[in-house]
Amino acid sequence: MRYQKILVVDDEENIRYMLKLALEDAGYEVELAQNGPEALEKLKDSVFECVICDIRMPEMNGLEVLREIQGIRPDLTVIVMSAFGTLDTAIEAMKLGAYDYVSKPFKQDEILLTLKKAEERERLRKENLLLRKEVEKKYSFDNIIGKSTKMQEVFRRIEKIADYKSTVLITGESGTGKELVAKAIHYSGSRRNYPFIAVNCGAIPGDLLESELFGHVKGAFTGAVASKKGLFTEADKGTIFLDEIGDLPLNLQVKLLRVLQEGEIRRVGDTRTLQVDVRVIAATAKDLLEEVKKGNFREDLYYRLNVVPFYLPSLRERREDIPLLVWHFLKKYSAETGKEIKDITPEAMNALVDHEWKGNVRELENIIERAVVMSEEEMITTEYLPEGLVKKAYDITLKIPESRISIKTTVKEIVEIAEKELIARALAKTANNRTRAAELLEISHRALMYKLKEYNM
Numbered sequence: 001m002r003y004q005k006i007l008v009v010d011d012e013e014n015i016r017y018m019l020k021l022a023l024e025d026a027g028y029e030v031e032l033a034q035n036g037p038e039a040l041e042k043l044k045d046s047v048f049e050c051v052i053c054d055i056r057m058p059e060m061n062g063l064e065v066l067r068e069i070q071g072i073r074p075d076l077t078v079i080v081m082s083a084f085g086t087l088d089t090a091i092e093a094m095k096l097g098a099y100d101y102v103s104k105p106f107k108q109d110e111i112l113l114t115l116k117k118a119e120e121r122e123r124l125r126k127e128n129l130l131l132r133k134e135v136e137k138k139y140s141f142d143n144i145i146g147k148s149t150k151m152q153e154v155f156r157r158i159e160k161i162a163d164y165k166s167t168v169l170i171t172g173e174s175g176t177g178k179e180l181v182a183k184a185i186h187y188s189g190s191r192r193n194y195p196f197i198a199v200n201c202g203a204i205p206g207d208l209l210e211s212e213l214f215g216h217v218k219g220a221f222t223g224a225v226a227s228k229k230g231l232f233t234e235a236d237k238g239t240i241f242l243d244e245i246g247d248l249p250l251n252l253q254v255k256l257l258r259v260l261q262e263g264e265i266r267r268v269g270d271t272r273t274l275q276v277d278v279r280v281i282a283a284t285a286k287d288l289l290e291e292v293k294k295g296n297f298r299e300d301l302y303y304r305l306n307v308v309p310f311y312l313p314s315l316r317e318r319r320e321d322i323p324l325l326v327w328h329f330l331k332k333y334s335a336e337t338g339k340e341i342k343d344i345t346p347e348a349m350n351a352l353v354d355h356e357w358k359g360n361v362r363e364l365e366n367i368i369e370r371a372v373v374m375s376e377e378e379m380i381t382t383e384y385l386p387e388g389l390v391k392k393a394y395d396i397t398l399k400i401p402e403s404r405i406s407i408k409t410t411v412k413e414i415v416e417i418a419e420k421e422l423i424a425r426a427l428a429k430t431a432n433n434r435t436r437a438a439e440l441l442e443i444s445h446r447a448l449m450y451k452l453k454e455y456n457m
């Protein structure tokens with residue numbers, strides 16, 4: 001990065017011209033101002049990347065100029081020039097945000113070198129900013145978080161298909177983000193300025209659902225006192241999201257197939273058909289092919305829906321996403337509750353990573369929200385996680401042989417197995433330092449020595 005245009009501010013004419021010559025020789029474009037107000041005026045009209053400003057000036061001194069600049073262009077690089085006796089002020093200027101200072105009198109090389117340093121810092125700053133944005137962008141798409149290759153693949157596909165009208169079928173367990181993905185497809189595509197309408201096909205009774213989706217004419221059935229637009233008409237040019245599509249009754253499956261094939265709908269009680277331009281995204285947690293086999297779902301509709309399939313992996317299949325999601329939700333709920341949760345203990349994070357997550361991301365989100373609400377510190381510890389979740393970390397399944405019956409001998413053996421395991425772990429962690437191992441085990445040094453002997457370790 002190299003500056004193009006520099007503003008020099010000094011009340012001494014010879015300094016202004018000396019700098020102008022030197023900087024122009026070095027290839028910069030230079031403008032001059034002889035006092036603060038003139039400098040600020042020039043900053044309004046023109047794009048400068050750097051200001052070199054004298055400190056001691058009548059009217060408005062360098063510090064005041066600096067303060068003003070920070071109000072209008074806080075990211076502008078300012079280098080101050082201090083004459084004899086103004087070093088303290090120069091240092092104060094740096095505290096205020098000036099990049100550096102040069103002491104008068106200075107050689108040309110000195111100011112050029114300072115500029116080079118400033119340019120290099122600017123380059124690094126921009127690079128960092130870019131990198132951070134890239135990382136954020138890379139690991140999230142429209143608020144969908146995921147760095148696993150499986151989720152990255154999902155993001156790529158969303159981008160690829162967002163602009164087309166092709167029907168999309170999203171499958172995945174409950175809470176894997178099906179609705180989130182449907183919205184991302186709509187809002188990142190060319191239909192984003194038209195409606196996104198979500199319908200839960202499982203929540204509305206069959207006969208009502210037909211008129212909900214397609215509308216009805218006045219008098220179509222008892223209670224149809226006025227005609228009604230259906231959701232397909234309301235979603236015109238936009239997207240309709242048919243959630244729980246596996247629950248769509250068979251008679252409506254036929255009608256939906258016609259919409260998909262002909263692009264037209266027929267209101268209940270109407271003889272005419274209406275043209276609609278709607279993209280259909282369907283979602284289900286059921287195995288639709290299985291439903292087809294059972295005769296609950298039409299095969300032709302299944303293939304018509306499944307033009308672009310999306311499978312959302314369960315959280316168990318992408319545990320590497322869990323820490324990222326945890327941080328995402330910690331941030332979200334800290335902001336929502338006004339609490340400042342800054343960290344989470346490794347034990348708590350491990351427990352979260354190891355959990356079964358039958359309810360997937362929704363379950364994780366709920367647990368983090370609860371932890372944030374409950375937490376009395378700035379840190380999430382296992383104490384704020386549901387009990388079952390933490391215990392899971394040392395879940396033991398015991399297979400005790402039928403022949404065993406005595407508590408006395410059986411329990412002793414089981415304890416022995418557990419103790420040996422923990423002692424070995426503690427010794428490994430401390431490189432065989434028995435004093436520190438005993439601390440980790442929370443037993444006395446003597447007790448550890450005794451056990452080592454007893455277990456022949």
Ligand SMILES: Nc1ncnc2c1ncn2[C@@H]1O[C@H](COP(=O)(O)OP(=O)(O)OP(=O)(O)O)[C@@H](O)[C@H]1O
Nearest residue numbers: 143144145173174175176177178179180285361362
């Ligand atoms: N990858 C993700 N990143 C961030 N938040 C997510 C992610 N996946 C899901 N969520 C959040 O989890 C919750 C559940 O997501 P969503 O409603 O999209 O799931 P679903 O698959 O439709 O679930 P269901 O089948 O139960 O309806 C939402 O609050 C959503 O914001």
Ligand SMILES: [Mg+2]
Nearest residue numbers: 175178179243
């Ligand atoms: Mg859903």
